[in-house]
Structures are given as C-alpha cells and as structure tokens.
Amino acid sequence: MAEQLSTEKHDMILGAARKRFAYYGFSKVTMDEIAADVGMGKASLYYYFPTKDSLYHEVIKHEAEQFFSGINSMLTEKIPACKMFRSYAGKRLEHFKTLVNLRALSLQQSAETKASSLELFKDFHKHEVEILQHILQIGKKNGEFSVSNPQQTAEVILQMFYGSRAWFLKIKENSLDEEAYVEMESSMKSMIEIIINGITIRK
Amino acid sequence: MAEQLSTEKHDMILGAARKRFAYYGFSKVTMDEIAADVGMGKASLYYYFPTKDSLYHEVIKHEAEQFFSGINSMLTEKIPACKMFRSYAGKRLEHFKTLVNLRALSLQQSAETKASSLELFKDFHKHEVEILQHILQIGKKNGEFSVSNPQQTAEVILQMFYGSRAWFLKIKENSLDEEAYVEMESSMKSMIEIIINGITIRK
C-alpha cells in the first residue's frame, strides 16, 4: 500500500514534469514549479528523483517506451514486410506528434544538448535502427526487399526521415504551424513511397 | 584600364573575404582583417562593397554560381535521366565539399541566420529544386522515371540529402572529421541508390 502510494507519487511527478518540459523545454522549468503542480515541496521531489536531469531522463525513457511499445506490437504480425514498413512509418509519424519531449530531443542541436541527454538519444536511435533493420531483414528473407546491408540501409532511411523534420524546422524558422506540419507529413509520405519502391524487388 | 583594376580589387576583396568567412564564419571575421589581407584600409572596402553583409552575400552568390555552373553543363547532354541524376548527385557532393560558405549557410540553424541570408539560401534552394525537377521531368518524359509530381519529388529528395548532412552534424557534435565525412559519403551513396531505384520504372 505504501509502495503503491510511493509509485503514484513518482508517476504524478513524472507526469507533471513531462507536461512542463514538453511545453517550456527542460531549461525553463524549475523544480519548484513541478513541486507546486503536484502539491509538494521542492525538497520532496528529491526523495523520488535524485536530480532534475534524472527526472528528465526518465520522462524521455517513458516516451521512448511508449514509442517502442506502439511499434513492437506490430512486429510479430504475419504481414508482408512492405506493409510492416508502412505501418511502422505511419506509427512513427503519429508518435512523434504526441511524444513531445522525445521529438524535441531528437531535433535539438547537439550544441544545446547535454552529453548525458545526447547519449540517451543515441540509445533511442540505436534501438530504432534495430527495429527497422529487423523489418528489412524480414523483407530480405522472404524475397520482398533487395537490401545488401540492412543495418546501413536502416541508418540511411532514418537519416532521410530526419531530413524532412530538420528541413522544415530550418525553413519555417522553428515555427511549425499546422499548415507546415501538414506539408511536412505530405513530404514524408512521398518519401516513404520512394523508399519502399527503392528497396522492393519488383517482378 | 582603371575599370580592370577596379574589378581586380573587387575580386581580391571577395577572395580574401571568402577565405576568412569559410575558415572563421561570418561573425568572427572583421572588415579590418579582410582589409589587411588585401593591403588596404578598412574604409576602402566600403568603396567596393556597401556593407559587410553585402560582401558576404556576394561570396555566397559566387559559390552558388560555381555550384550551378558545375551542374548545368551536364544538363544538356543526351544521356539517360538516371545517369544524369547520378552525375548531379555526385557533383553535388563534390561541390558541397569545396564551397564551404555555401555549405555552412545550408546547414546553419535558422536561429543563427540573418533573415537576408536565409532568403539567399532559399533562393539557392529554389534554383536547385528547379534543376532536379528538370532532371526528373526528362526521366518522366522518356519513360525512365515514375514521378507523379516532379516538383514535390525534387523537394523530397533534397530533404533526404539534407537529412544525411544534418544528421552527421548532430551525431558528431558539429565535428565532422575525415572519417565521419567518409561515413557520410557512404550513407549518401546508399541513399542515392535507394532514390534511383525508388523512382525508376523497371521492366
């Protein structure tokens, strides 16, 4: 029971932090604000999380878990690799729309990113490469895809995806309104088609 | 004769500026330094170029001209569109290696870019989209490429290219050594293959 309450508090803090970090970004949010959001004193937060950084990292890990759980459930289905890829790419778009902290970290300049956070991002990326590589290997194995090096191809595809997001941020001067977002989604969809055509064996 | 000397001076200043901007970046270079490089007083530079910004813009325009002239000579050749695309992509890689100021501008965050320079970059980009669109249309016309909207596809392809560069900058924390550059080139080459396969009609 006490353990349950402790976990609830932990999750409440995590949730409050997640909201504030998503809205204001890590550096603009104070521990006092998060504490007030959950009705506690600041010092009490440190009972649950040793540092502000570790709180942020847990927010990121939490969002990464949501990202991967939304995608993993799909990996065991017996569907063509082509369809799996489409499904993955579509879910990726959705998740990056809602998982704000994860998205922000992925697009943040390395000059603005603490080493520890950049490492966290690299881990996330590595995990995503593995998933995409897995999809490519399935396609290769059942004769759908022509991919000589699935790992490198996975890396390249993720670079392409990154390109669209980073590009729109640059061109729209960091202000992605709804219209720009729709435009970016449209670009992404065309990109996905080119990629699928580019790796698919045609008969 | 005096006109010729004036043009020489103009070009000398442009060359000195280009070197310094390439090495130190626009903001770290002073007009005094450029003046010293060409053996003039700072005030004399303003006889040839009204402002530091306009000097920089001319450096960029100059590099853009070099970029496009290296590519345009290829556009009139009677070769398959597929081969033209490869040639264009290869030349693009080369040019971005040597045209340092243009490359820096293309990769610079919009927050760090003056509005006037960002506009200049957008113009450059627009021009490149036109060239790539032209290649795609040639391929479409002679039955090589399946591209429903050449203009959008050109935009998407350039986003993909941007992705690789921006990605490596992020991951290598703005320190692209020779090794990382080679890795990026390798990624680009894989990307080019996927793109070509992705737009090519196969029989």
Added chain:
DNA sequence: CATACGACTGTTTCAGTTAAACAGTCGAAA
C-alpha cells in the same frame, strides 16, 4: 522507517554597467 519540508548553501543565471570592438561614415588628400 518512510515521507515531507523549512532553512540553508554554493552555483548558475540574469540584468545592468562599462569599456572595447566593430561596422560604417565623411572630409580630405592624392
């Protein structure tokens, strides 16, 4: 013992100040 926090500390950030650096100007000289 687990949980909470008031009072506190040392560090970082921020706002303001000042001096230096810098882009740009202009009158005068060659």
Added chain:
DNA sequence: TTTCGACTGTTTAACTGAAACAGTCGTATG
C-alpha cells in the same frame, strides 16, 4: 576616382552583484 585617418554610434564582451535555482540536511511527523 580611389584611398584612408579620424571619428561616431552601435554592438559585443567582460564584469559585477543580486536573484534564481538545483540540491542538501536536519528535523518533524505519521
């Protein structure tokens, strides 16, 4: 026409002091 010394106003960078902030610890409470 071309050059530049001397100058100006603005911007940048360094500095300072105060406030803000992350984090700590002793103590209180259930």
